[in-house]
Amino acid sequence: MLDDTQQAWLVQIRRKVFGYACALCPDISGAEDLYQDTILRAMTAPSVPTDFTAYRVWLFRIMRNLWIDRLRAQGRLPEFDTVAEIDDMPSAHADDQVVNALAVRQAFGALSKPHRDILALVDICGFSYAEAAEMLDVPAGTIMSRVSRARAALAARMQEERNVISLPLRRVARKIGDGA
Amino acid sequence: MTAPAPEALLSAFVDGELPPHEAARVAEAIAASPALAQRAARLHQMKAALAGYGADLPLPDMPHLPPRSGRAISALRLGKLVALGSVAALCAVLILGVMPVSAPVSAPVAVLEPAAPALPALALHDDWLAAPPQAVTPDFPAEFGWMQAAARASGLQLVHQRADLGQTHLGFKGPNACRLSLLVSDTGGREQPLRLTLSDSVQYATWQRQGVTFEMVARDMATARFATVAAGLYQGSKDHGADGALHIALLQSARLPCRVGA
Structure with a gap:
């Protein structure tokens, strides 16, 4: 279970945690579900890091593992280690432009x-x-x-x-x- | 082990992930190449655009254990709770079913460069940091008006100015306790391109333009941010802001924290 300090850390970084969920999931309801699953998993974890840096990595890793589990269950797990050949940054028309x-x-x-x-x-x-x-x-x-x-x-x-x-x-x- | 591709180096520079000597090399290349500066600016802008991803969406309620109200848990969670019969049972199931997530323990290892040599500019910078702040915010001296846009784009505000023995000391402050000194002297020296000496504790840049020597110094500033500001001011001193739009965009988009590790 989380102690007071770990609860405060959770509140402090929950926006980023939700942002990560939004980035991973194609829809908002999926992101909300992943977010809440992650928080629940963290709150009930038998062992929680007591250092903030480690805690942050641990929390995001829980979310990523849950996400991978879901993809695997759906048979949609991509190959993460594949080195895809991708062209260099396109230079044509790149001058004099500001990214929106x-x-x-x-x-x-x-x-x-x-x-x-x-x-x-x-x-x-x-x-x-x-x-x-x-x-x-x-x-x-x-x-x-x-x-x-x-x-x-x-x-x-x-x-x-x-x-x-x-x-x-x-x-x-x-x-x-x-x-x- | 193969050397990283130039694009990967530029990307890592934008992330503030290069060791100081490598960051200095990339910053000097950016200062010398408008095309490279354009690419760095685009990377900065893409990074900044993603930083707020999802921030405009309402944050879902945090689940509570034990639940304080029906609203604190989503319908899906509530359904699971009901199905399990009790909160205690849910906890037990989750605890037993939790994946073995190993807690990371090792902190990132900082790459430390040898300490920067004792510099008169650093002594002046430290004297300024130790002195009480000036009561009145100084105006930009007319001869340095070209710096204004670059300083503003970098999030830096002029808070100190002192002219003494042919040398002008400009002190800037930024967010996150960032302090930066720029020393401008009429030395009559020859032209010298931007040179950077970066360590995690002290950052130093110098260049010469039209008989004027510029020295920029800071402590504990993120090296990539320092290097980006130096490259912007170096470019500004070349054309006196006449065509610094590209570097302004670069400075504006480089939103790395001022302090190392901030």
Whole structure:
């Protein structure tokens, strides 16, 4: 069972935990269910880390394990270790453009599960490469290349869907200046 | 072991995951290449866009053990509870059925560089940190007006200014207790590109433009953030903000915490 400190940690990071669930699941109800399953599993765990860093990794690992269990039960478990060949970041039409946040999130939702998984851990949950490596039980260098490949896939997806809004940088700079 | 691909290095730089010497190398490359700066800016923006994923959705209720009310648990959870007959039974089943999740214990190992050499700029920076804050927030000196947009985009505010013996000391503060000094001196030296010396405890950058020497120093600042700010100011000193839009976008999107580990 969680003590008061661990309960407080849970409250502190629950937004990130839910964000991770949203990133993993294709729909909100699935994310809510995964979130609550994770919290329940944590609350009833016989042994809980007493160090915050370890606790955070432990909690997200519970969620990831539950998610993998579900996929496995549905026969939809992807191969996480496959090194997919992905083109480099597309450079065509990349100049003089600002990435639109909504477009990024839409493209993220269309990524493969392994790509969503690694980007969610690093970009949404804020784990360091070392923490992510510990969670996935792989070397930190593997995390580095997986993150890079996932970002390349994300950029390629955005390019495909033409979801990048052209916004001249000069105008952005002026806007920043005006905001003084 | 194969060397990481350039794209992976850039991606790791954006995440603040490169060791200081490697981060310095990438930052210098970014400062020298608008195309690379564009790619770094895009990566920063993609990262920033994902950071708030799901934040606009209402957070589901936290389940409670024992349940305090029917609303505290979703219908699915409540159904499970009823089916199991009692909260105690649920706990027992979950405890028995829990997967063996091993608790990670080892903390990430920080890569520490040798301590930076004693620098006059660092001494000035430390003197400023130790002194009481100036009562009045200084205005940007006219000759440094080109820095304003870059400082603002970096989340830095000018809070200290002192001119002495041909050297101007500008002190900036940012969120998360971030403090950064920029020393500008008329030295008449030749042109020198951006050079970075980064460790986890001290970050230092220097360059020369048109007879003016710039030195930037901070303590405990995330190296990638420091390097990004240095690259932005270096570029600004080149063109005096005339065409710094790209670097402004880069600075604005680099939202790494100021303090290491913050």
